[in-house]
Amino acid sequence: AGDAEAGKAKSGMCVACHGTDGNSLAPMYPNLAGQHAQYLEGAIKAYRDGQRTGGTAVMMAPMAANLSDQDAADLAAYFSQQKLKQK
């Protein structure tokens, strides 16, 4: 299972687009806060493994390229536990 504290420590490269707390900085980037960890973990691996292409995969595939399965789980745990800011 993912470790949210470890995920936070690994999240540096995520925050330019997704925000330090998973509330993204521009509407083309998805919010991660409050999303299911299982979904996020699968998304990271799908980018890494070349199963998600098109759109922002041009950014996400290289971001994910060197992440281990544990890294993916940790990042997913961290962002899923953040609070989505809603209108």
Place this chain on the structure above:
Amino acid sequence: AGDAEAGKAKSGMCVACHGTDGNSLAPMYPNLAGQHAQYLEGAIKAYRDGQRTGGTAVMMAPMAANLSDQDAADLAAYFSQQKLKQK
């Protein structure tokens, strides 16, 4: 731009997994409530156009296959305006 009311009327096929209000029924399915419309619209089109593969694309690609660009925008508008239920 998307029309949320039209999107709601078109959302019948989405709700078995994503919920009537975009709060998904199982953690393998992403919440859509509170997500950016621009991101959701792009995701639907990426599934439709075969750019997102792997994982649940086996379900999403056929769901999206017959959606127009306007359908994608309408659905994105609807789900983005729903409220995410947070712990």
